[in-house]
Amino acid sequence: MRISTPQFYNSSSANYERTFGNVNKTTQEASDFIRVRTAADDPVGAARLLQLEQQQNMLDQYKGNITNVRNALGSSESTLNAIGSILQRVNELAVSSGNGGFTDADRKANASELASLEDQLFSLMNSKDENGKYLFSGSKGDTQPYVRNSDGTYSYQGDQSNLMLQVGDMLSLAANETGYSAFEQALNTSRSETRLTAPATDDGRVSLSNGQVSGNTTYNDRFRSGEPYSIQFTSSTEYKILDAGGNDVTLEASQGGKFDPKGDNTTISFRGVDLRLKISFKAGDEANPDAAIAGHSFNLSSKADSIAGTRSPGNTSSAQVTDATISDPAAYKAAFPGGGAVLKFTSATDFELYASPMTADSRPISSGTLSGTTATAAGVTFDLAGAPNAGDSFAIKADTHQNQNILNTISQFRTALNTPQDNDPVARQNFLAAQDAALGNIASGLNQVSSSISAIGGRGQALDVQAETNEALAGENTKTQSSIRDSDPAEVMLRLEMQKNMLQASMQSFAKIAGLSLVNYI
Incomplete structure (x- = not known):
């Protein structure tokens, strides 16, 4: 077989270039031990690396989202804790205001402190985060959540939407707590009312408060189905209750419809509602107390919308x-x-x-x-x-009077504290009813705030678990990428030495064969 001189030189040159290129490539690989630089190095490995890099980018985004959610929840939690502390003080003032030894001046002093606490709550419920967004406005971060109306009441201007951020492949968490869930869902315990139906003109002998809802389930299941009720006093020690259909349901009331007329603020409990009863006899009633009280009647129902x-x-x-x-x-x-x-x-x-x-x-x-x-x-x-x-x-x-935010509760009770009642039994009775309403609604508001704090704590625990999961995934991702992209140092160095030897042998072979020309022997 004859090999032409051009063919020999072309073949030797191509072999040399290939071997030299392999040496250069392996030398570069030996400098950083990276095996896969382009898809040509390993098509399957490069595709897998692309998927792993996308996963790593998502994990990095989740990490940022976790930080944002944790910071936002931390701000909300600290604010809610401050609100809870204020509500505890409000509750203490409400309890102490019922002291029988208090005068109008003492109650006005409590009302003054309540006004300051009310302003503090109003400010805290309109708190902003580090970005200048309102904490409790829901998705309406630029809208002040609570405004004070011209009549002294407060209205919620935010919405019920949570700002959801994805913190894991299958987990999204709310980064905020809305004012609707934290404050607007507090149950209103003062959602029943009474109205004197007989006699036509109130003679002051029988006083019956609007009532307080003490059992929400019983109220919804039993009270609402039979209203309106008629409470009819048949003597100075007994009454009967008729439901909307005229059925006698007195046995469901406390003591079966009996009461002590000389009791101080007797309580009637009926289908989840507690009412204060006060009997005030007039001069001359001692002769026939039953006749003085019999015939008084009241309508009892839920407050109309x-x-x-x-x-x-x-x-x-x-x-x-x-x-x-x-x-x-x-x-x-x-x-x-x-x-x-x-x-x-x-x-x-x-x-x-x-x-x-x-x-x-x-x-x-x-x-x-x-x-x-x-x-x-x-x-x-x-x-x-x-x-x-x-x-x-x-x-x-x-x-619907089903719920009431704590600001309105405090405002209403402050008004009751500023109303004179010294030496006025009727005013005193009205105040005690207002105090019952305030204590019930303050407790309900505290429970709602505590529920929101617990919800934030639950989300915080979920964040911690997800953060650990994401870190574990990120670690495995890094290991897998390294196993695909990185080289074995020992294998690379051995291959580089072999390729260098091949390159040297190729050069020596070319020199030997090039010397076989007949021209060298002439």
């Missing part, structure tokens, strides 16, 4: 909703949205009612035309002062 409307800041007119009443209970129950509504005027006289929040896709649930200065929609009649313009809207909220 109350409706309030506020104008939107962008309204072009100065029209206001001055009053709102439920004019058609059946229509109200069937159609009025539980989450609130928006009353919008499409002209100076025509209006539409939308469920709140109103969006571009919202459809009206009711519509109508003004009748004078009143608008009726979904069983509710609204009285307006001033003429509305087209485009004006009003936020409508329905208070």
Whole structure:
């Protein structure tokens, strides 16, 4: 077989270049022991490395999210703890204010301290985080969660949405605690009311408080199903209770309908509601006390929903909703949205009612035309002062009295403390009822705040577990990437030595064969 000189040189040159390239590549690998630099080095390994790098990037993002959630929850927890401490002091003041030796001056002193605590709570419930966002506004971080209304009440302006951040492949946690869950869901223990039905004019002999809900489950299951009730006093020591159907349910009341007229603030407990009873005989009643008390009767029921409307800041007119009443209970129950509504005027006289929040896709649930200065929609009649313009809207909220935030509880009790009661038995009775309401609602508010703190603690524990899981995954990810990308130092050095020897042998072989030309022997 003959090999031409060009063929010999081309073959030798290609062999040398290949061997020299291998040496250079292995030398570079020996400097950092990285085996896979491009997909050409190992297509399968490169694809696997890409997947692992994507996973590592996600783990890094989870780590940042965990830090953000932990910081946000820490701010919320410390604020809620401060709120809880203030509520403890509020509870102490409420308890001490019932002291029989206190005068109006003592109670006003407590009211003054309550006013300061109320302002502190208002400030804490409107706290911001390090980014200037409100802690308890839900997803509306730029909206102040609580505002003080002109009548002294407080309204929540945030929403119920949690800001969710993914902290693991299968786990997302809320980075915030909304004011709705922390404060607005506190049960209102003062959601029943009484009304004297006989005699037509109150003679002051029988005083019955509005009542306090002491058993929420019993109240919802038993009380609500039979209201309204009629409490009828048959003598100075007995009464009977009839439900809405006229059935006698007296045996479900404490002591089966009996009471001590000389007892100080006798309590009647009935279907989860506790009422204060006070009997005050008049001069001459000693001769026939039964006749003096018999015939008194009261209506007992849950408080009816109350409706309030506020104008939107962008309204072009100065029209206001001055009053709102439920004019058609059946229509109200069937159609009025539980989450609130928006009353919008499409002209100076025509209006539409939308469920709140109103969006571009919202459809009206009711519509109508003004009748004078009143608008009726979904069983509710609204009285307006001033003429509305087209485009004006009003936020409508329905208070079912099922819940009450702690700010309103403190405000109401502060008003009761400032009301004189010295030497006034009726005022004293009203104050004790207000104190019962305050103590019940303060306890409910404390429970709600404690529940929120517990929820934050639970999320914190979940974060710790997920952080450990993510760290373990990140460690395994690093090991797997290293096993694919990195070289075995011993193997690389051995291969480099072999390739160097091959390169040297190739050079020597070329020199020997190149010397076989006949020209060298002429």
